[in-house]
Amino acid sequence: MLMHFCVFGCLKRFVIKQMGIRRIQAPRLITKEAGPPADEAIFRSDSVKSAVLSSPLVEFSTIYSATNNFSNKLGGGGFGFVYKGVLPDGQEIAVKRLSNRSSQGLEEFKNEVIVLSKLQHRNLVRLFGCCVHGEEKMLLYEYMPNKSLDSFIFDESKRLIFGWKLRYKIIQGIGRGLLYLHQDSRLKIIHRDLKASNILLDDDFNPKISDFGMARIFGEHQLQALTHRIVGTYGYISPEYAMEGKFSEKSDIFSFGVLILEIVSGRRNSSFVDEEWSMNLLGYAWTLWKEGSVSELIDPLMGTICSYDEVCRCIQVGLLCVQELPGDRPSMPLVLRMLSGDVTLPAPKQAAFFVGRVPLDDNNTGSGNQLTYTQLQGR
Structure with a gap:
């Protein structure tokens, strides 16, 4: 020995x-x-x-x-x-x-x-x-001096310095990082725990994806994987992963869509509940989209918006990313083109969202949370 x-x-x-x-x-x-x-x-x-x-x-x-x-x-x-x-x-x-x-x-x-x-x-x-x-x-x-994204976008006093230009820069940066993981790196990586607290901000507020403890390496031609141990954070997990244990690039894209809607609105998906309909942020965003009132989703603390159309486009891209069926969600290359305004956006299909109370602490993160949903609403 x-x-x-x-x-x-x-x-x-x-x-x-x-x-x-x-x-x-x-x-x-x-x-x-x-x-x-x-x-x-x-x-x-x-x-x-x-x-x-x-x-x-x-x-x-x-x-x-x-x-x-x-x-x-x-x-x-x-x-x-x-x-x-x-x-x-x-x-x-x-x-x-x-x-x-x-x-x-x-x-x-x-x-x-x-x-x-x-x-x-x-x-x-x-x-x-x-x-x-x-x-x-x-x-x-x-070391990231500005800590994590959630410390800014969910804090009313700090959100005042988060104008649209900065938020748009962060959305695009996260998208580029995710594209690299899925397609451009030596490995094909599914992050599985993309959320606001795992996006760190440097001196210039450039976003950096962190916390790869739950990540999985896929084969070059592998499309999805199946697990019986669901890990991740409530509010960001795609429905097929939460209900069936299936995860893929489209699971990360779902999480990215949630992030876009949170950045635009300044509200957490996991703790936001619409009083009238008892639905989370995704359901609320979808309802506003159908009613043509999507401007009500925009964070009022954002101040003057130089490009209202750009904000609405990001909301639409976010809704495309959180569609219920994985096959309906765009790939990351297409998502980035959509964000840049290079392609015409299709109308999103109904988002996957959850209705009712969820017996889970909003602060639970990572590793093996027991996810229990009262009712899943979809197509």
Whole structure:
């Protein structure tokens, strides 16, 4: 057994050297969380082993020092917590420290490293490296000073600075990132958890898709997959995924449509309920569309709108993306052309939306939520 780990240790150093991967060094600090450099169990899987070795490896002591003993918490969820840190060279980072109690911990760690180590796009968050230390599993990302999209579009005071020009820029940026995942990257990626809190904003409010813990890699010609474990966030999950466990590019496109309607309206799909009809934001948007009153959906805090037609076009594209049947939803290349006004838009068919109360906390995110809908309304 000892020989096995010695051989693996030498192989690991050799691979790192051959791949040109540089460890980020820092003086080792004595902490209460001392442990072996890596948990033995995490390397029992060849896929995890390969994923770790394919990404820059960062010493635990470096992260401990950069985050000042994990003292600057940015946020968290079922996966664990995210902390701000500063590396010795002044580079600001965000550290996702995966919870040992999270059932998705190892799987999310593997997915994030495998996916983000192979992708690079201006509208995807950058992965700087990872750390495996004892039972600790951490991921290091570029730091986004403006945090996430949901912290702006669902906050009345902050929405005042979110004019239409900026919102349109964000919609287009998310679309370009999603097109890259589905079609233009080396891998075909289905994100499966696209939502406002997973869209990070840099200094110039450029959007970057983040959180690939639920992502799935598809084969080049694979159209869909089936699962019995539904993961994701209520309000963004497509009906075929929620009800049948089927997911595809069109599932992400449904989520993107929800995002468009939320950005235009400044309202959450998951918590918005129309008092008269007891329907969510999608149902409300569809009703306004049928009545020719779509202007009522536009966020009044947006201020002066330079292009009313552009806003209405985005609403129409959003409704096309959330149509009930996956085959009716446009592909991402077509979605981007529609957003740019390069094609004539067809009339959307009735959106899939939910009616009635949903026994689920609006703040539930990611990993294995038990989704229960009282009634699904559609075509």
